[in-house]
Amino acid sequence: MTQPRIVLYSALLCPFAHRARIALKASGAVYETVEIDLKNKPAWYAPNINPASKVPAISYGAPPDSDVTKPPAGTFLLPESALVVQFIASLYPQIDYKDPIIRAKASFAQLQWDNLVAGRWRKYQFEGSEQDLEPLLEGLKQFSDSVPEEILGDEYGVADIILGPFVTRLFIFANEDIGKWAPGSGPKLVSALSGPEYDKLRKLGAKLDKWPALQETIDNDILVKKFTEILKNH
Amino acid sequence: MTQPRIVLYSALLCPFAHRARIALKASGAVYETVEIDLKNKPAWYAPNINPASKVPAISYGAPPDSDVTKPPAGTFLLPESALVVQFIASLYPQIDYKDPIIRAKASFAQLQWDNLVAGRWRKYQFEGSEQDLEPLLEGLKQFSDSVPEEILGDEYGVADIILGPFVTRLFIFANEDIGKWAPGSGPKLVSALSGPEYDKLRKLGAKLDKWPALQETIDNDILVKKFTEILKNH
Numbered sequence: 386m387t388q389p390r391i392v393l394y395s396a397l398l399c400p401f402a403h404r405a406r407i408a409l410k411a412s413g414a415v416y417e418t419v420e421i422d423l424k425n426k427p428a429w430y431a432p433n434i435n436p437a438s439k440v441p442a443i444s445y446g447a448p449p450d451s452d453v454t455k456p457p458a459g460t461f462l463l464p465e466s467a468l469v470v471q472f473i474a475s476l477y478p479q480i481d482y483k484d485p486i487i488r489a490k491a492s493f494a495q496l497q498w499d500n501l502v503a504g505r506w507r508k509y510q511f512e513g514s515e516q517d518l519e520p521l522l523e524g525l526k527q528f529s530d531s532v533p534e535e536i537l538g539d540e541y542g543v544a545d546i547i548l549g550p551f552v553t554r555l556f557i558f559a560n561e562d563i564g565k566w567a568p569g570s571g572p573k574l575v576s577a578l579s580g581p582e583y584d585k586l587r588k589l590g591a592k593l594d595k596w597p598a599l600q601e602t603i604d605n606d607i608l609v610k611k612f613t614e615i616l617k618n619h
Numbered sequence: 620m621t622q623p624r625i626v627l628y629s630a631l632l633c634p635f636a637h638r639a640r641i642a643l644k645a646s647g648a649v650y651e652t653v654e655i656d657l658k659n660k661p662a663w664y665a666p667n668i669n670p671a672s673k674v675p676a677i678s679y680g681a682p683p684d685s686d687v688t689k690p691p692a693g694t695f696l697l698p699e700s701a702l703v704v705q706f707i708a709s710l711y712p713q714i715d716y717k718d719p720i721i722r723a724k725a726s727f728a729q730l731q732w733d734n735l736v737a738g739r740w741r742k743y744q745f746e747g748s749e750q751d752l753e754p755l756l757e758g759l760k761q762f763s764d765s766v767p768e769e770i771l772g773d774e775y776g777v778a779d780i781i782l783g784p785f786v787t788r789l790f791i792f793a794n795e796d797i798g799k800w801a802p803g804s805g806p807k808l809v810s811a812l813s814g815p816e817y818d819k820l821r822k823l824g825a826k827l828d829k830w831p832a833l834q835e836t837i838d839n840d841i842l843v844k845k846f847t848e849i850l851k852n853h
Contacts, residue, residue: 475722489697
């Protein structure tokens with residue numbers, strides 16, 4: 386049986402859209418990508434695909450030759466990166482954890498990132514005040530504590546998909562010193578993360594560096610170039 | 620094989636803890652409940668069960684006669700209501716949706732409640748300014764739009780568990796006029812919800828009213844009595 390048609394509405398720089406690309410790549414699904422220019426969104430996008438006007442979104446089951454800018458009525462449309470990943474994992478259970486305890490531990494680590502790291506990192510990268518470093522380090526420590534040993538082996542799962550784009554970007558931007566901070570603050574952050582309390586964070590980063598599904602769906606050079614520009618104008 | 624021991628740390632009034640009670644009841648799991656007094660939390664709770672000091676949390680697999688206030692090392696402890704429900708659904712898949720599309724639609728409705736209703740409802744109930752009604756009604760309309768027809772039948776699933784405590788409380792508090800608002804504002808809200816744009820919200824409420832797993836894990840009289848007091852002192 387042919388797999389129903391999957392169209393991903395994506396944007397190269399967006400870490401949320403990156404989650405969807407990794408999930409589709411890791412699952413072995415056949416899919417088409419429609420690149421959405423976030424600075425100049427096409428007029429059809431919000432009314433026809435996602436009223437919230439964000440990426441990613443996917444369409445599932447549109448007829449093979451139908452217009453990707455206007456899926457016919459009855460096509461299943463789904464926005465929100467976490468839901469898209471969950472949906473893909475429902476279709477391709479091999480990318481999800483088999484053990485309920487490991488799955489729950491991995492979900493808790495994702496929540497710790499959302500609650501304790503995401504906002505603090507954005508603040509530090511885009512405002513870069515020295516006083517924002519300590520709360521970020523504390524959040525990264527608690528996140529690192531929460532990463533279950535069980536997901537740091539050779540297997541990749543949903544936590545790698547959900548966390549991957551964010552953990553990877555944190556290390557890229559810090560290493561390349563791309564932030565509204567005093568020059569050298571990025572590498573200084575990386576150096577602060579060399580302590581034993583961040584062991585699992587570093588292991589996760591190293592694991593993600595070796596993952597084809599992630600590396601083949603990101604373009605580091607463009608990311609660095611574009612974010613350097615974005616921060617210049619921020 | 621005996622099921623590993625499940626201990627739920629709960630609080631009767633808390634809608635998040637209510638999710639966990641419904642999930643356990645609906646799944647047919649055998650479980651013990653430890654009631655945590657949220658106004659006077661026991662000293663052992665945060666260090667031994669949940670560092671965030673919130674309910675619900677569960678312990679899974681503690682030895683049968685071990686102390687519930689101090690589960691031995693190696694016991695799996697899990698906080699956060701959505702993760703607890705997800706974990707229970709991993710153990711008892713019969714409470715989850717089989718169809719990935721229905722599951723995704725239900726997850727989207729849950730997200731709409733979180734993003735568009737939860738905060739607005741809390742604001743309206745606890746501040747009750749007339750100007751807060753319109754945004755709440757708009758949020759409830761968008762939420763109602765998002766509820767998939769497929770979950771409004773006779774079957775109960777994860778969306779009913781996640782949304783149930785909140786949808787049910789909204790109708791109870793509005794009907795009983797329990798809020799920091801002008802007297803009569805609660806029934807006025809219920810009356811505003813009689814329009815066709817809220818059809819699916821009302822259907823969901825009616826469905827939840829008939830669900831033993833929900834009704835047997837809530838005490839409406841105590842809820843009304845306690846919240847009347849809480850609002851008096853708020």
